[in-house]
Amino acid sequence: MGSRLIVLLTAIAWPVLAAAQDSAAYRAPRTEHGVPDLQGYWEKRFATPVQRPVELGNRRAYTEAEAAEFERQQTETRASREAPVAADRGPPPAGGDIEFRTDLNFLPGLPVAVARINGELRTSLIIEPENGRFPLRPGTDELGSRYGAIMNNNFDGPETRPPGERCLHLGPPLPTMTNFDGTHIQIVQTEDYVAILSEEAIQLRIVRLNKEHPDFPIRKWMGDSIGHWEGETLVIHTNSFRLEHSFSQIAASEVFEVTERITAVSENELLYSYTIVDPVTYTAPIVAELPFQRMPPGQLLYESACHEGNRAVQDILAGARRQELDALIQ
Secondary structure: OHHHHOHHHHOOOOOOOOOOOOHHHOOOOEOOOOOEOOOEEEEEOOOOOOOOOHHHOOOOEEOHHHHHHHHHHHHHHHHHHHOOOOOOOOOOOOOOOOOOHHHHHOOOOOOOOOOEEOOEEEOOOEEEOOOOOOOEOOOHHHHHHHHHHHHHOOOOOHHHOOOOOOOOOOOOOOOOOOOOOOEEEEEEEOOOEEEEEEOHHHEEEEEEEOOOOOOOOOOEOOOEEEEEEEOOEEEEEEEOEOHHHHHOOOOOOOOOEEEEEEEEEEOOEEEEEEEEEOOOOEOOOEEEEEEEEEOOOOOOOOOOOOHHHHHHHHHHHHHHHHHHHHHHHO
């Protein structure tokens, strides 16, 4: 969280989302083990959505003028979110969404920029399929809603509540995919492992290098990750995700798998891409690209204390027990 608080102060002095002009020619420094050194603190900060707005069709990039207008609109939206909430406001409409306005007020400086990759001002992170959207199979929405209904309507105990509510895992299967408020990560490498620590909910991935997936895998919140090097690119394959992800921003079935590619395209920028394959959920593979920038000197990751000790679950379950007691009394 701390890195977000000062990002606006450093934006002028630090390059933001600047794609390398000659990334193909860049060769990253080597670690003591002779592989590209990707270590350090990295962030992705842009407002480009994962899916392309339907009205843009197959348009992969904005013009400079269109990008400027997009960023103006995002700036206005951010200002509205950060505005004080009226103390005398009425209740939300019946059946309407209750926005986490108070939470958003503690996230100043939400990203507004358009992601620029290889000189293109991208309209979406997804570049395949051509329309930049998830190619969902008919009926897939039911898969997500089923798991959502099971967890959101079950108050028997903490183990039945949604993973985000329990502070176990927030959002998509991998934390680098869709966080709208930016993602801050630290990469650490050894000869046999790559560790990727995400500031959001302090989620740590351990990627085993030059290994195989187990014959009898255990499903995990961020799956089972193995990796290898292809020249300048770290390639990571992950499967065995938990099915509770089925109602997150990225729909998933039991066969969901993702291949990530991370390449240093300059001293201060990584090109990160992921390819999703899930024939149960999607009619075609999904490819997305996004840039990561090295965080300015002096910025670090900070603890993301979810629910300040996760006391919200205690209150939720206590409320359910009170409703049960009231029903008995009646």
